Structures are given as C-alpha cells and as structure tokens.
Amino acid sequence: MGGKDAGATDGTRGRDPAAAVRAIVAAAGDHVAPLLARVEERLTAVAGAHGPPLDLHAGDTIAAGGKRLRPLLVLLAAGARPADEARLVRAAVAVELVHSATLVHDDVLDEAPLRRGRPTVVATAGPDMATATGDLLFSRAFAELAVPGGLAEGVRALSAASSALARGELLQREDAWAAQVTVDRYLERCELKTACLFKAACELGALEAGGGHGDALGAFGRRVGLAFQILDDVLDVAGPAQRTGKHRGTDLLDGTVTLPLILARERDTAVAAIDLRSVRTAQQAEAVCDAVIASGALGEARERALGMVAQAKAGLPGLPVAQHRALELVADSVVERYS
Amino acid sequence: MGGKDAGATDGTRGRDPAAAVRAIVAAAGDHVAPLLARVEERLTAVAGAHGPPLDLHAGDTIAAGGKRLRPLLVLLAAGARPADEARLVRAAVAVELVHSATLVHDDVLDEAPLRRGRPTVVATAGPDMATATGDLLFSRAFAELAVPGGLAEGVRALSAASSALARGELLQREDAWAAQVTVDRYLERCELKTACLFKAACELGALEAGGGHGDALGAFGRRVGLAFQILDDVLDVAGPAQRTGKHRGTDLLDGTVTLPLILARERDTAVAAIDLRSVRTAQQAEAVCDAVIASGALGEARERALGMVAQAKAGLPGLPVAQHRALELVADSVVERYS
Numbered sequence: 001m002g003g004k005d006a007g008a009t010d011g012t013r014g015r016d017p018a019a020a021v022r023a024i025v026a027a028a029g030d031h032v033a034p035l036l037a038r039v040e041e042r043l044t045a046v047a048g049a050h051g052p053p054l055d056l057h058a059g060d061t062i063a064a065g066g067k068r069l070r071p072l073l074v075l076l077a078a079g080a081r082p083a084d085e086a087r088l089v090r091a092a093v094a095v096e097l098v099h100s101a102t103l104v105h106d107d108v109l110d111e112a113p114l115r116r117g118r119p120t121v122v123a124t125a126g127p128d129m130a131t132a133t134g135d136l137l138f139s140r141a142f143a144e145l146a147v148p149g150g151l152a153e154g155v156r157a158l159s160a161a162s163s164a165l166a167r168g169e170l171l172q173r174e175d176a177w178a179a180q181v182t183v184d185r186y187l188e189r190c191e192l193k194t195a196c197l198f199k200a201a202c203e204l205g206a207l208e209a210g211g212g213h214g215d216a217l218g219a220f221g222r223r224v225g226l227a228f229q230i231l232d233d234v235l236d237v238a239g240p241a242q243r244t245g246k247h248r249g250t251d252l253l254d255g256t257v258t259l260p261l262i263l264a265r266e267r268d269t270a271v272a273a274i275d276l277r278s279v280r281t282a283q284q285a286e287a288v289c290d291a292v293i294a295s296g297a298l299g300e301a302r303e304r305a306l307g308m309v310a311q312a313k314a315g316l317p318g319l320p321v322a323q324h325r326a327l328e329l330v331a332d333s334v335v336e337r338y339s
Numbered sequence: 340m341g342g343k344d345a346g347a348t349d350g351t352r353g354r355d356p357a358a359a360v361r362a363i364v365a366a367a368g369d370h371v372a373p374l375l376a377r378v379e380e381r382l383t384a385v386a387g388a389h390g391p392p393l394d395l396h397a398g399d400t401i402a403a404g405g406k407r408l409r410p411l412l413v414l415l416a417a418g419a420r421p422a423d424e425a426r427l428v429r430a431a432v433a434v435e436l437v438h439s440a441t442l443v444h445d446d447v448l449d450e451a452p453l454r455r456g457r458p459t460v461v462a463t464a465g466p467d468m469a470t471a472t473g474d475l476l477f478s479r480a481f482a483e484l485a486v487p488g489g490l491a492e493g494v495r496a497l498s499a500a501s502s503a504l505a506r507g508e509l510l511q512r513e514d515a516w517a518a519q520v521t522v523d524r525y526l527e528r529c530e531l532k533t534a535c536l537f538k539a540a541c542e543l544g545a546l547e548a549g550g551g552h553g554d555a556l557g558a559f560g561r562r563v564g565l566a567f568q569i570l571d572d573v574l575d576v577a578g579p580a581q582r583t584g585k586h587r588g589t590d591l592l593d594g595t596v597t598l599p600l601i602l603a604r605e606r607d608t609a610v611a612a613i614d615l616r617s618v619r620t621a622q623q624a625e626a627v628c629d630a631v632i633a634s635g636a637l638g639e640a641r642e643r644a645l646g647m648v649a650q651a652k653a654g655l656p657g658l659p660v661a662q663h664r665a666l667e668l669v670a671d672s673v674v675e676r677y678s
Contacts, residue, residue: 050506053513105474109467128448128512131470135444135505138474139498142481146494155485155494159478166474167389173467174392 017067020333024072028326029080032072038089039071043096046140057121057133061100064118069330070095070201073224076330077205077217079323084208087147091204094144094158099197101137102165104130109173110254138162153211154204161200168192176255177276179265186259190229191222198225216317220327223312228334230305233258234298237289249285252276259304261288263297271295309335356406359672363411367665368419371411377428378410382435385479396460396472400439403457408669409434409540412563415669416544416556418662423547426486430543433483433497438536440476441504443469448508449593477501492550493543500539507531515594516615518604525598529568530561537564555656559666562651567673569644572597573637576628588624591615598643600627602636610634648674 025032043065047058071092082088106112107120108130114120122130141162145154171189175181202221206214237260239248251258255276265272271291279285292298309331316324364371382404386397410431421427445451446459447469453459461469480501484493510528514520541560545553576599578587590597594615604611610630618624631637648670655663 050502054506054509102474105470109470129509131444131448132505132509132512135441135473135477135508136502138477139501139505142494143498143502146491146498148491152485152487155481159482159485162478163389163475163482166471166478167393169474170393170468170471173471 017333020329020336021067021072024076024326024329024333027322027329028076029322031080032075032326035075035085035089035092036068036072038085039068039075039092039096042089042093046093046097046144047137050136053125053129054133054136057125057129058137060118060124061104061121061133061137062096064116065096065100066116068096069228070099070197073198073201073221073330074205074208076323076326077202077221078209079205080320082208083210088205088208090144090147091154091208092201094141094154095161095197095201095204097137097141097144098158098162098165101134101141102162102169104134104137106169108134109169151207154207157200157203157207161196164192164196168194168196172256175257178257179272179276181257181262183259183262186257186262187226190226194229195222195225198222198228213317213319216315219315220312220331223308223315224331224334227305227308227312227331230259230301230308231334234260234301234305237261237292238298239289247282247285248289249279249282252279252285252288253282259301260292260297263300264292264295267295267297306335356672359668359675360406360411363415363665363668363672366661366668367415368661370419371414371665374414374424374428374431375407375411377424378407378414378431378435381428381432385432385436385483386476389475392464392468393472393475396464396468397476399457399463400443400460400472400476401435403455404435404439405455407435408567409438409536412537412540412560412669413544413547415662415665416541416560417548418544419659421547422549427544427547429483429486430493430547431540433480433493434500434536434540434543436476436480436483437497437501437504440473440480441501441508443473443476445508447473448512490546493546496539496542496546500535503531503535507533507535511595514596517596518611518615520596520601522598522601525596525601526565529565533568534561534564537561537567552656552658555654558654559651559670562647562654563670563673566644566647566651566670569598569640569647570673573599573640573644576600576631577637578628586621586624587628588618588621591618591624591627592621598640599631599636602639603631603634606634606636645674 025036043062044059047062048055050058074092074095075088078088103115104121107115108122108127111122112120113123120130121133141158142155145158168189168191171185171192175185175189198221199218200221202217203214206212206217233251236251236258237248252261257276261271268291271288274288279288312331313328316327319327364375382401383398386401387394389397413431413434414427417427442454443460446454447461447466450461451459452462459469460472480497481494484497507528507530510524510531514524514528537560538557539560541556542553545551545556572590575590575597576587591600596615600610607630610627613627613630618627651670652667655666658666
C-alpha cells in the first residue's frame with residue numbers, strides 16, 4: 001500500500017479511467033471540464049517556474065500524473081458556484097502538488113526505478129535532486145493557497161494532510177515485514193497515507209463553496225480514500241499484471257503488510273507461518289498472492305472497501321442533484337477500477 | 340556553505356552567542372524575552388504532537404536548535420507593539436520549523452553523522468525517518484501560519500523562502516567540486532540557501548506589525564543572511580577548530596566551493612590548479628585552507644560581508660529607537676562571531 005502504489009494506479013489500472021473521469025465530469029455539469037483544464041495548465045506553470053534542472057524534474061513529475069482524482073474532488077466538493085474560480089483552481093493544484101511531492105519522496109525511500117511506467121526522479125537524477133524536487137513541490141503547494149482572501153482554514157487542512165502523509169510513510173516503514181500488524185493498525189496507516197489527503201481535498205472544495213458541509217464532505221473524502229487504498233492493496237494481490245501494469249505482490253516484496261495478507265493470516269495458518277523476509281523473488285510473491293486468494297481474504301477485504309464506499313455515499317449531505325451525482329460517481333469509480 | 344554549516348554555527352561557534360542574544364533582547368525591550376520563551380515552548384509543543392517515533396526525532400531536532408536567530412528576527416521586525424502576540428509567536432515558530440526541516444533533509448543528503456555535536460536524525464534513525472521528520476516539520480511550519488486572521492502574505496513569504504531553500508540545496512549539489520563556480524553563482528546560492536529565509540523572517544515580523552516597512556525590513560534580513568553565510572564560509576577556512584567545534588575545510592571535503600576558495604583561485608594559480616576531488620583527508624583540507632589564507636582571500640571575503648552588514652544597517656527604515664538598535668545589534672552579532 002505504498003503511496004507508490006496508490007500513485008501508480010491512478011493512470012495505469014482498471015477499466016478506462018479516462019472514461020470514468022469523463023462520466024463524472026459530465027454528471028457534475030459544464031463548469032468542471034474547463035476548471036480541470038485550468039488545474040492542468042496551472043500545474044504545468046507551477047512546475048516550470050523554478051529554472052533548470054528543477055523544472056525538468058518537477059515538470060516530469062507533474063506530467064506523469066494520473067487522472068487527477070484529488071483535484072477533481074476539490075472541484076466537485078465546491079459545487080457549481082464556487083466563490084472564486086481562480087482560488088478554487090489553486091486549491092485543487094495545491095492538493096495535487098502535495099500528492100506529487102509525497103510520491104517523489106516515497107520513490108527516494110523506496111529507490112523506485114519506475115512510477116506509472118516512467119523513470120522516477122530519483123532514478124533519473126539521484127536522491128539529492130529528488131529530495132529537493134519533493135521539497136519544492138511541497139513549498140509550492142502552500143504558496144498556491146496564499147492568495148489574497150485565501151483562507152487560513154485551507155492552509156490548516158492541507159498542512160494537516162501533509163503532516164499525516166509524513167506520519168503514514170513512517171508507519172509503513174516501521175511496520176515493514178512485521179508479522180503482527182493488526183487490521184486497526186493497517187487502517188490507521190491508510191488513514192494517514194491516503195484518506196487524510198482525500199479528506200483535505202473535499203474540505204478545501206467545501207471552503208471555496210463558502211464552508212457549508214465541510215465536515216460531511218470531509219468525511220466523504222476520507223471514506224473514499226480508505227476504500228481507494230484498500231482496493232489498491234487488493235489489486236496488488238489479485239492482479240493480473242496486464243491490468244495493473246506490474247507484477248502481483250509488489251507490496252510483499254516491499255515488506256508492506258496489507259489488509260489481504262492480514263486477513264489471510266487469520267484464515268490460514270500456512271499463510272500466517274510465512275516469514276515475509278523470505279519472500280524475495282517475483283515468483284515467491286506470486287505464490288503468496290495465490291495463497292492469499294485461496295484463503296478467501298480478498299472477498300472480505302473487498303467487502304470492507306465496498307462498505308466504506310456505501311457509507312461514503314450514504315453520508316453525503318444535502319447537495320444539488322448534479323453535485324451529489326458526480327460525487328457518487330467518484331465513489332463508484334474507486335470500486336469500478338477493481339470489479 | 341551547507342545549510343549544515345550555517346546551522347552548525349548557530350550554537351557552537353564564535354564568542355558567547357548567548358550573551359549576544361541577551362544584549363539584543365535587552366536593547367529591544369522587555370517584551371522580547373517572554374516572546375522568545377513562548378516561541379521555545381511552542382516549538383517543543385509542535386515537535387511533540389505527532390506520536391512516537393516522530394516526536395522523538397522532531398523533538399531532538401528542535402531541542403538541538405541553536406540560538407534561534409531567525410525567530411528572533413521575526414520578533415524584532417514586528418517591533419514593540421505587534422497586533423497579535425500569539426500570531427507573532429507562531430510566525431516565529433514557523434520560520435524555525437522550516438529551517439529545522441531543511442537541516443534534517445540536508446543531513447540525509449550529506450549522510451551527516453553529527454550536527455551541533457549531536458547525532459543527526461539520519462544517523463540515529465535512518466533516511467526514511469529523517470525524510471519523514473523533515474516533511475513533517477515543513478508541514479507543521481505552514482500549519483503555524485494557518486490561524487484565524489492569518490495573512491496570506493505570510494504563507495506566501497514562507498513558501499517563497501522554502502522553495503528557495505530547495506533550489507539552493509540543488510544548486511549546491513550541482514556545483515559540487517566544480518572549479519568554475521563564479522562569485523555571482525556563489526552569491527546566488529547564498530541568496531537561496533540562507534538569505535531568503537532571513538528575509539522571510541523579517542517580512543513575517545513586519546506583517547504582524549501591520550505591514551509597514553515590509554520591503555525595507557526584508558532587504559535588511561536578506562543582507563544580514565548573505566553576510567551570515569559568507570562569514571560562515573570564511574570561518575570554515577579560518578578556524579581554529581577549537582572555536583568552530585569542527586575541523587577546518589569541511590566545505591572542501593564536501594566539494595562545496597565557497598567565496599574564500601573562489602577568491603583564492605583568482606589570486607593564486609597554485610590554488611586554482613587544485614583538483615577539489617583530490618582533497619580527501621582532513622589534513623589535505625587543512626593544507627588547502629592554509630593556501631587560501633596565504634592568498635589573502637579571507638580578508639576580501641570578510642570585507643564583502645562587512646560591506647553587506649553596513650548596507651543592511653544603513654538601509655534600515657525609520658523605526659523606534661529600541662527596535663532600530665536591536666536590529667543593528669543583530670547585524671553586528673553576525674560579524675562578531677567571526678572577529
């Protein structure tokens with residue numbers, strides 16, 4: 001469940017993600033597509049404003065981005081009549097910049113060669129450049145929120161999420177190869193590594209709409225984020241590789257203990273007996289994946305994620321029909337990638 | 340001229356830095372000492388709010404801090420009647436958090452074992468923990484500015500400085516071991532790595548005082564920061580080690596080309612002919628330091644720094660006498676560490 005994996009899936013997994021985004025945008029109303037285009041433009045501009053060589057790496061990172069699920073949540077949470085479109089676009093950009101910064105730093109720590117099929121910054125330019133690129137993207141995220149009339153609550157929401165990301169990254173590394181990771185501990189990690197930023201995205205959008213429904217929309221984002229991460233972890237076990245663009249069991253090879261494995265250990269003493277450090281080759285990882293699947297754990301993990309998506313949708317506040325529908329479609333799209 | 344060195348000097352170099360700070364505080368007026376104490380309290384609280392093990396490392400980083408020159412600048416730039424003391428304290432804390440985050444990340448990249456005589460986070464807990472600790476401190480910095488009534492201009496100033504720090508870090512690594520680094524390029528690096536955060540500290544203080552004199556105070560901070568960095572780089576060559584708490588020539592061993600070396604190369608063809616990559620031992624580094632000193636380059640570098648300090652003081656805007664005097668003393672204290 002690395003940020004790595006969460007990120008990797010944005011663009012490469014599932015049915016046609018672009019089609020899912022188009023459907024969401026169509027449901028939300030005519031105003032969303034131009035806003036998304038402005039987000040994209042501004043991301044490119046922000047990444048290119050620092051002189052070489054940072055522009056190159058920040059630009060590549062941004063260009064390699066997935067389907068911009070987090071900025072989309074910001075826009076959708078703001079509804080059809082945001083107070084200030086330019087400010088809304090910048091809030092959406094800020095969330096994506098924090099996400100990108102985290103991916104770049106995760107890749108440094110993982111010494112990851114590829115992300116979304118492209119060479120990572122750390123692979124291309126080394127850890128110094130990658131660390132600085134991540135720091136720069138972080139800094140720029142907060143600059144995006146620093147506009148006249150910008151709201152302190154927005155900065156607070158984003159910094160809470162980015163603190164959580166740092167803590168989640170640590171938790172993941174602390175728990176690496178640990179046999180006794182509990183479901184609660186796993187969920188805490190998902191909360192920090194994924195759900196908090198989804199939540200912040202929705203809160204930022206709600207703020208730009210005037211602050212109504214901030215808590216309810218934040219809760220929606222959080223649940224969608226949790227489901228997103230759980231299903232991502234399911235997919236790492238379920239494959240197949242031609243769908244995910246990578247081998248099954250990469251989490252196992254990283255020592256990342258995810259929900260399917262935790263549940264399989266409860267169900268099957270043979271899985272529980274596996275020493276994760278002995279899983280070193282892609283073949284061995286695939287064999288463990290097969291054992292996890294045979295235990296029936298994937299179904300249980302999926303059920304939990306589906307329950308979270310159902311809760312997310314049920315907890316949506318009273319919103320205009322189009323906005324409500326679009327947010328429901330976002331929640332569904334998280335599931336559809338994996339069905 | 341690593342952030343490492345700039346940081347290392349805060350607490351360990353020069354004449355009695357605590358006495359210098361006391362003199363500055365006494366000149367500024369009775370309000371500053373309690374504010375500084377509140378900054379210290381809040382730094383400790385912020386570092387301890389994230390659960391183990393981050394608290395440990397963030398706390399150690401903060402506790403190992405030097406004489407809090409940057410927060411002091413924030414407080415002094417705000418003058419005797421800040422609009423909101425709590426907000427001012429948080430602005431000062433934010434600046435120190437960005438500084439600390441940068442030091443932690445620099446130590447990762449340098450694989451530095453010690454800072455200010457204590458083991459670094461990366462040495463104690465590895466690069467994962469250190470990268471996350473730095474990210475956390477960055478995030479928390481911006482959270483400090485996110486208070487009701489907090490000003491977007493403050494967030495912008497701080498994020499501009501932290502973007503600059505990231506770019507400066509890169510520039511330093513790009514230029515490592517490069518023979519042809521020019522004075523201008525060196526000064527650009529000082530600007531990014533040191534002066535921008537000093538500038539932001541003064542701007543944040545000025546904002547809390549109501550925004551008057553923001554540009555002039557920012558220019559003051561920038562010049563003091565440049566002088567600080569140049570003199571720090573002079574001290575790395577001049578030593579002696581019992582004053583600096585480290586061997587002379589550590590910048591040389593890092594491949595960091597600083598002003599004394601650049602000037603010595605212009606003055607002495609033997610120094611110009613040295614291949615920096617061949618300087619590998621403390622003894623070799625000391626020998627190059629001796630050659631730099633013999634060239635007379637240190638005097639020229641010091642002159643530049645003194646000129647910058649004089650400009651900083653001359654450019655101070657019309658301020659109440661106590662505030663003016665305290666800021667002059669800050670500028671002088673940068674020089675006194677090295678005289």
